Amino acid sequence: MRDLIVAGNWKMNGSQQFVDEMLSALNQVDFSESIKAVVFPPSVYLYEAIQQAKTVKVGAQNFFHEKSGAYTGELSASMLSDVGCEYVILGHSERRAIFCEDDNLVAKKVVATLGSRLTPILCVGETLEDREGGGYSDVIATQVKAGLSLLSADQISNVVIAYEPVWAIGTGKTASPLQAQEVHKLIRDLVTELAGKEVSVNMSVLYGGSVNAANAQELFSQPDIDGGLVGGASLKVDEFLAICSAAAEVLKR
Numbered sequence: 001m002r003d004l005i006v007a008g009n010w011k012m013n014g015s016q017q018f019v020d021e022m023l024s025a026l027n028q029v030d031f032s033e034s035i036k037a038v039v040f041p042p043s044v045y046l047y048e049a050i051q052q053a054k055t056v057k058v059g060a061q062n063f064f065h066e067k068s069g070a071y072t073g074e075l076s077a078s079m080l081s082d083v084g085c086e087y088v089i090l091g092h093s094e095r096r097a098i099f100c101e102d103d104n105l106v107a108k109k110v111v112a113t114l115g116s117r118l119t120p121i122l123c124v125g126e127t128l129e130d131r132e133g134g135g136y137s138d139v140i141a142t143q144v145k146a147g148l149s150l151l152s153a154d155q156i157s158n159v160v161i162a163y164e165p166v167w168a169i170g171t172g173k174t175a176s177p178l179q180a181q182e183v184h185k186l187i188r189d190l191v192t193e194l195a196g197k198e199v200s201v202n203m204s205v206l207y208g209g210s211v212n213a214a215n216a217q218e219l220f221s222q223p224d225i226d227g228g229l230v231g232g233a234s235l236k237v238d239e240f241l242a243i244c245s246a247a248a249e250v251l252k253r
């Protein structure tokens with residue numbers, strides 16, 4: 001069975017005080033036998049968040065694929081593993097658009113998680129132009145295939161994919177459950193082609209893009225949506241907890 005994951009991507013937001021508030025609230029929730037909740041604070045707060053986290057996992061928002069060396073400002077997969085990170089977000093549309101990360105670099109980052117304790121969350125998603133022009137399926141297929149291109153079928157089983165339509169990120173515009181389900185099914189079918197049925201049925205495919213407490217349950221109830229990658233709503237303690245509860249409700253059915 002695949003995991004239902006609620007991942008909170010704080011982006012470049014938060015503070016020491018927010019780490020304390022969010023983690024102490026999450027520590028009151030028993031997630032055993034339930035969903036997996038993961039928080040992604042900015043890297044300077046990772047160690048502190050990991051020290052505090054009792055019920056949730058902690059992940060990083062990015063890393064650089066080389067093992068070590070003269071890469072000023074960067075962090076490696078082994079450094080993140082070393083402090084106790086268990087996930088890393090790769091290929092987020094903000095990294096692709098603002099920091100010029102292309103499919104090639106994303107693939108190198110995905111493969112660089114092997115041998116570390118990090119599970120990569122590979123993000124894919126089309127722009128509004130791709131959506132309106134009707135070419136979104138091709139964009140998704142290209143990004144999924146490229147992102148997984150350096151992995152064997154067996155290695156693909158370690159990956160989580162997040163479908164995040166760029167037009168829905170931070171805009172308050174969510175893909176409808178049916179729009180999201182269509183793309184999630186497409187992603188799962190692509191993974192079947194690349195790695196076989198057993199890998200694809202066990203892969204968690206998350207939805208991201210303006211997920212909130214009001215829409216989470218309907219989105220996560222879709223057959224191929226296994227939780228969410230949550231940005232803005234993960235910065236409000238009560239809202240993030242409500243999204244986790246909505247996911248836990250879906251799991252009970």
Ligand code: PGA
Binds near residue numbers: 168208
């Ligand atoms: P959002 O961001 O929930 O604020 O739309 C999602 C993301 O970028 O991961």
